[in-house]
Amino acid sequence: MAVVQGFAPMLAGALIVGVFVSILTGVESIGVCNGMTGDDLPPPRDVVQLYKSSGISNMRIYNPDSHVMEALRGSGIGLVLGVINGDIQGLAASQAFAASWVQTNVRPFYPDVKIMYIAVGNEVEDGVAQSILPAMQNLEGALAAAGLGGAIKVSTCVRLDVVTYSFPPSMGTFAKPYMAGIALFLATTGAPLLTNVYPYFAYKYSHGDISLNYALFLPGTTVRDAGNGLIYTNLFDAMVDSVYAALEKADAASVRVVVSESGWPSAGGTAASVQNAQTYVQNLIKHVGQGTPKRPGPLETYVFAMFNENQKSGELTERNFGLFYPSKSPDIVPKLYRGYGTSLLSSSLT
Known part of the structure; x- marks a missing residue:
């Protein structure tokens, strides 16, 4: 099939949503990230309605967009509200700026908008991390x-690279010195550490050392951690438990992990296909209710992402993590469209 720039990736990415919708209802530990780096996305009120009609109870956004916040009023959807990386140094330097940020982005909306967490930055690097x-x-x-x-x-x-020696999981320790203070702060306030966990990228860059089945939650690989005796049958659990090990070593064992992003691309790179994306998302949703070997119990997790984002930079896979079509037009592939989003709710998902 000829690839029209910006269209074929959206088509592929949308195909995994039928699996997602079919097993999502009643899974309270699952949310979806609502990225907005695109020029063809539905308006916020339509997006919120799509979350509700799909049974998605939690949303993550990356900046305090007032239109999204207004659309969320009264929806009952739990929210992870992001602080853009560019505001971090200003917030750190000025209590007045922090007060203004809260008065502008939180006070007018809460509690009508169910804000659960404020995420100060996403995958912050370099000197800003301090x-x-x-x-x-x-x-x-x-x-x-x-x-x-x-x-x-x-x-x-944070990205998982804040942890070093992540294999075996019991060896996990924070690689970045600033993480020790953050961990102790979270332990004091009772807040979780929000962690982006991508078995896809670990698999992609493993040069064959990690099996695809292990990354996709499929049978075939069993790994015993000699450090704690726990058995791992998938890469996701091992990655999350390495973060828990790092928290323990930072005297912050009480801090829980929330997986703030996890997903699999449907096109654009190594092992990026509709089938693999379907498999990963379906198995992720089924799995997180039981937690990890080190921390059994529901693991709050956010699938990345609601829509493909055609203006994201980087490799083509970055634009192919979406669960839904951005477009509302019923003219492209009519049988796949439903309402404001696009979902494939039948045949090819079985």
Whole structure:
């Protein structure tokens, strides 16, 4: 099939949603990230309606978009509200800026919008990372001053590369010195550590050392961690438990992990296919209710992402993680369209 730039990836990515919708209802530990780096996305009210009609109870957004916040009023959808990386240093340097941020982005909406966490940055790198903790502290103080102390938890979203020696999982320890202070802060406030966990990328860059079945939650691989005696049958559990091991070594064993992103691309790179994306998302949703070998019990997890985002930079896979078509037009592939989004709710998913 000829590939029209920006269209074929959306078609492929949307095909996994039937599996997603069919098993999602009643799975309270699952949410979906609502990325907005695209020029063809539905309006926020339509997106919120699609979350509700699909039984998706939680949403993550990456910046405090007022249109999305208004659309969420009264929806009952739990929200992870993001602070853009560009605001972190300002928040760290100024309590007044933190107070203004809360008064602008939180106070007008809460509790009509069910804000659960504020995520101070996403996968922050370089020198800005040193500002994460003071920014978190200032936001925590601003929430308390606004009468919201304890009601909304303040955290940050990290990549798994903040952990070194992630295999075996029991060897996990924080590779970045600033993480020790963040971990202790979270332990003090009772907030979780938001962690982006992608078996896809670990598999892709493993040069054959990791099997595809192990990355997709499929049978065939069993790994025993000699450090703690636990048995691992999938890469996702091993990755999450390496973060728990790092938290323990940072004297923050009480901190729980929330998986703030996880997904599999449907096109654009190594092992990126509709079938693999279907398999990963379906198995992820089924699996997280039981937790990991180290921490059994429901593991709050956010699938990335609601839509393909045609303006994301980087490799083509970055634009192919969506569960739904962005377009509302019924003219492209009529049988696949339903309502404002696009879902394949039948044949090819069985």
